[in-house]
Amino acid sequence: MKKYGFIGCGNMGGAIASAVAKTIPGECLFLSNRTKKKAEDLALTIGAMVSDNIEIAKNCDVIFLGVKPQMMEEVLAGISGYLKKRNTADFVLVTMAAALGIEDIRRMSGVDARVLRIMPNTPVSVGEGIVLYAYDEKLSEADAAEIVGSLKAAGECIALSEKLIDAGSVVAGCGPAFAQMFIEALADGGVAVGLPRKESVKLAAQMLLGSAKLTLVSGKTPGELKDAVCSPGGSTIEGVKALEDKGFRGAAMDAVLASYEKTLRMKTKK
Ligand SMILES: NC(=O)c1ccc[n+]([C@@H]2O[C@H](COP(=O)([O-])OP(=O)(O)OC[C@H]3O[C@@H](n4cnc5c(N)ncnc54)[C@H](OP(=O)(O)O)[C@@H]3O)[C@@H](O)[C@H]2O)c1
The missing domain is CATH 3.40.50.720 (NAD(P)-binding Rossmann-like Domain)
Structure with missing residues (x-):
C-alpha cells in the first residue's frame, strides 16, 4: 500500500x-x-x-x-x-x-x-x-x-491543461468568496423584508445549492433556467431588472477578470 x-x-x-x-x-x-x-x-x-x-x-x-x-x-x-x-x-x-x-x-x-x-x-x-x-x-x-x-x-x-489551471482556479477557487457574498446579500435583502437572519441565510444558501444542482443536471443553460422563473409581468423579472440596472453580471465578470489578473501579476513577481 x-x-x-x-x-x-x-x-x-x-x-x-x-x-x-x-x-x-x-x-x-x-x-x-x-x-x-x-x-x-x-x-x-x-x-x-x-x-x-x-x-x-x-x-x-x-x-x-x-x-x-x-x-x-x-x-x-x-x-x-x-x-x-x-x-x-x-x-x-x-x-x-x-x-x-x-x-x-x-x-x-x-x-x-x-x-x-x-x-x-x-x-x-x-x-x-x-x-x-x-x-x-x-x-x-x-x-x-x-x-x-x-x-x-x-x-x-x-x-x-496546465495553461488553464489559473483561469479555472479563479472561477472554482475564488468563486466561493463571490458566492458567499451573493448569499450574504440575498440574506440581507430577506432581512430587509422581514425574515429572521438565520432563516434568511438558510433560504439563500439552500436556494443557491438547488439552483446549482439544476444547472448541472437539467442540461439547460443558466439563461433558460432564469427565463423559466420569470413569468411575464411577474415579480422575478422586476428583480432581474434591478440586478441588470446595477450591472450585476458585469460586476461578476469583472471579479473573475480582476482575480485572474492578480494571479498573473503574482506569477510574474516570483
Ligand atoms: N485556502 C484556500 O482556499 C486554497 C485554495 C486552493 C489552494 N490553496 C493552497 O493551499 C496551500 C495552503 O494554504 P492554506 O490556506 O491551507 O494555508 P494555511 O492554513 O496557512 O496552511 C499552511 C500550513 O503550512 C504549515 N507550514 C508552514 N511552514 C511549514 C513547514 N516548514 N513545514 C511544515 N508545515 C509548514 C503551517 O503551519 P503553522 O500551523 O505553523 O502555521 C500551516 O498549517 C497554499 O499553497 C494555497 O495556495 C489554498
Missing part, C-alpha cells in the same frame, strides 16, 4: 488530508506541520500518523505540499537533499499552491520529480469541492489516476 504524506496541514492541506483519509487507511497517512499540535489534532480526528517533513520526504510515495506559496521554496529546500537520494520514479510531489506551476516545484525541489498540480476549493471540506488537476509527461496517466482517485471524497476532480 502506498504511503501518503502531507507537509502543511492548515486549512487546505488539512481538508485534503481529511478527504484522502476517507479512501486511504490511516496507517498509510503521515501528517507534518510546523506547529506540531495541528498535525497531532488532525491525526487524531482522521486516524492518521504524525510525522515530520524529512521522514515524509524519505519514505512517502505521494507527498502533498500544503504550505503557502511563499513558504514553498524554503520547505522544498529543507527536503531536497532527501528527495535527491531517491529514485524519481518512487515518489510524486503533489502541489496545491496557487500561482506555482509544475516546473516551479521541480526547480525548488532540485529534483526532476514527477509532479501532480492540484487546485482545490474550500467546499472540498464538505465533500462538494472541485479539485482541478494537471500533470505532464513525466507522470503516467495510471499514477495520476491513482492519486486523483484518493481525492474522490473531496468532490469533483476535473483535469485541465
Whole structure:
C-alpha cells in the first residue's frame, strides 16, 4: 500500500488530508506541520500518523505540499537533499499552491520529480469541492489516476491543461468568496423584508445549492433556467431588472477578470 504524506496541514492541506483519509487507511497517512499540535489534532480526528517533513520526504510515495506559496521554496529546500537520494520514479510531489506551476516545484525541489498540480476549493471540506488537476509527461496517466482517485471524497476532480489551471482556479477557487457574498446579500435583502437572519441565510444558501444542482443536471443553460422563473409581468423579472440596472453580471465578470489578473501579476513577481 502506498504511503501518503502531507507537509502543511492548515486549512487546505488539512481538508485534503481529511478527504484522502476517507479512501486511504490511516496507517498509510503521515501528517507534518510546523506547529506540531495541528498535525497531532488532525491525526487524531482522521486516524492518521504524525510525522515530520524529512521522514515524509524519505519514505512517502505521494507527498502533498500544503504550505503557502511563499513558504514553498524554503520547505522544498529543507527536503531536497532527501528527495535527491531517491529514485524519481518512487515518489510524486503533489502541489496545491496557487500561482506555482509544475516546473516551479521541480526547480525548488532540485529534483526532476514527477509532479501532480492540484487546485482545490474550500467546499472540498464538505465533500462538494472541485479539485482541478494537471500533470505532464513525466507522470503516467495510471499514477495520476491513482492519486486523483484518493481525492474522490473531496468532490469533483476535473483535469485541465496546465495553461488553464489559473483561469479555472479563479472561477472554482475564488468563486466561493463571490458566492458567499451573493448569499450574504440575498440574506440581507430577506432581512430587509422581514425574515429572521438565520432563516434568511438558510433560504439563500439552500436556494443557491438547488439552483446549482439544476444547472448541472437539467442540461439547460443558466439563461433558460432564469427565463423559466420569470413569468411575464411577474415579480422575478422586476428583480432581474434591478440586478441588470446595477450591472450585476458585469460586476461578476469583472471579479473573475480582476482575480485572474492578480494571479498573473503574482506569477510574474516570483
Ligand atoms: N485556502 C484556500 O482556499 C486554497 C485554495 C486552493 C489552494 N490553496 C493552497 O493551499 C496551500 C495552503 O494554504 P492554506 O490556506 O491551507 O494555508 P494555511 O492554513 O496557512 O496552511 C499552511 C500550513 O503550512 C504549515 N507550514 C508552514 N511552514 C511549514 C513547514 N516548514 N513545514 C511544515 N508545515 C509548514 C503551517 O503551519 P503553522 O500551523 O505553523 O502555521 C500551516 O498549517 C497554499 O499553497 C494555497 O495556495 C489554498
